[in-house]
Amino acid sequence: MREKDHDLPAPFRGSHARSAGALTSHQLRIRHRRLFPDVYCDASLNTEPELLVRAAGLWAPAGGIIAGSAAGLLHRERWFSPEEVTRAVDIYVPGTPRPTPGVRLRRLRSPLPAAQLSRFEGLIATSPARTAIDMARWEDDDDTAIAKIDAVCNRTGTSVRDVAALAARLRGVNGLPRVRTLLRSCDGRADSPPETRLRLLLCRSDLPDPTPQLEIRNEFGAKIAVADLGYEREKVAIFYDSELHRRREIWEFDAWANAELDEIGWQNLRITAPMMRSPATLLRKVGAALERGRI
Incomplete structure (x- = not known):
């Protein structure tokens, strides 16, 4: 009859399990995975x-x-x-x-x-x-x-x-x-490393420093979106779109937010990983959006 291996903590010390009589050396060897010296887990577990x-x-x-x-x-x-x-x-x-x-x-x-x-x-x-x-x-x-x-x-x-x-x-x-x-x-408001790198790129350029996690509301005070980076005076919202934004529910929300931002006069820039590989082009796009916002 097989012992109740699941009663053992994961991970656990093999020597303690043997001395307590919970496992034999043979059971420890064939049913468990050695992670570090004398430290094991059930062989069925993924090594997370x-x-x-x-x-x-x-x-x-x-x-x-x-x-x-x-x-x-x-x-x-x-x-x-x-x-x-x-x-x-x-x-x-x-x-x-x-x-x-x-x-x-x-x-x-x-x-x-x-x-x-x-x-x-x-x-x-x-x-x-x-x-x-x-x-x-x-x-x-x-x-x-x-x-x-x-x-x-x-x-x-x-x-x-x-x-x-x-x-x-x-x-x-x-x-x-x-x-x-x-x-x-550093800025702890950055929600992801790409946002950090995008902020650093903008802050090291001749452009004004953006505001991270800028909350945007409509004329009724309802929140429309939180821009990853934004320029409130020029009404320019910048979002970094990772692969996560390809999911249908997120894509649909982004489409709604884009329409709402456009309606209240905000420019909406969606930045992707390939765009980050051309920093000069990206900076020109942001600079042009800021210039339009000042007119």
Whole structure:
């Protein structure tokens, strides 16, 4: 008769399951998948990113703290963390424990204060602000680092000001001067990395800086749309249309919003990924729309 494997937590320590008599070594080997040394899950489970993070946290030595993109995943950052943790889970550790494939150990010189920590059902991870700083300083590309800070702030409701305040207080952390500089270009209102990159493109040009997540209402005060970026004075609304906008229900709403915006005198610019690959052309289109709005 087969044991009730589903009563075991996922993931779980194989040694604990054997010592408790819940599984034999044979059952552990044929019915479960080894994720990290002595850490297993049911073989029928998909190896989802959050499962990997929780398994790595279970494997981690005493004092280990989930960090970087792994902490970002626990904080529900959705753009970068899911893919990055499949390559490696970042964990702060005291001392110099033996590494294992799939985990990237980060040496912790001194304990992190409680204000820089968050708890998730038995796991300890870095706080949103510390997570944003770490994800940025461990990222080589500046614009991607800015997008990562934006993404963490957007998903957690943490202000860029709070991240900057923590960055100003930290000492002895590699990469902090660069992160402090990058924070000047961050805006947690960005709802996606393409929106961040589009905002950076406009702000670095000769055009005026746009307002992120600009709410547009009609003459009766009813909300029509929230532009990803917008210029209220010139009545120019800019939207980044990802593949998600090909879904019928979203496409139909976009068509309705376009008609409503046109009716109240707003110009509506829909930006796609191919357009982002021609920044000069894109800037000309936005500049022309602003010029028309001033007439």
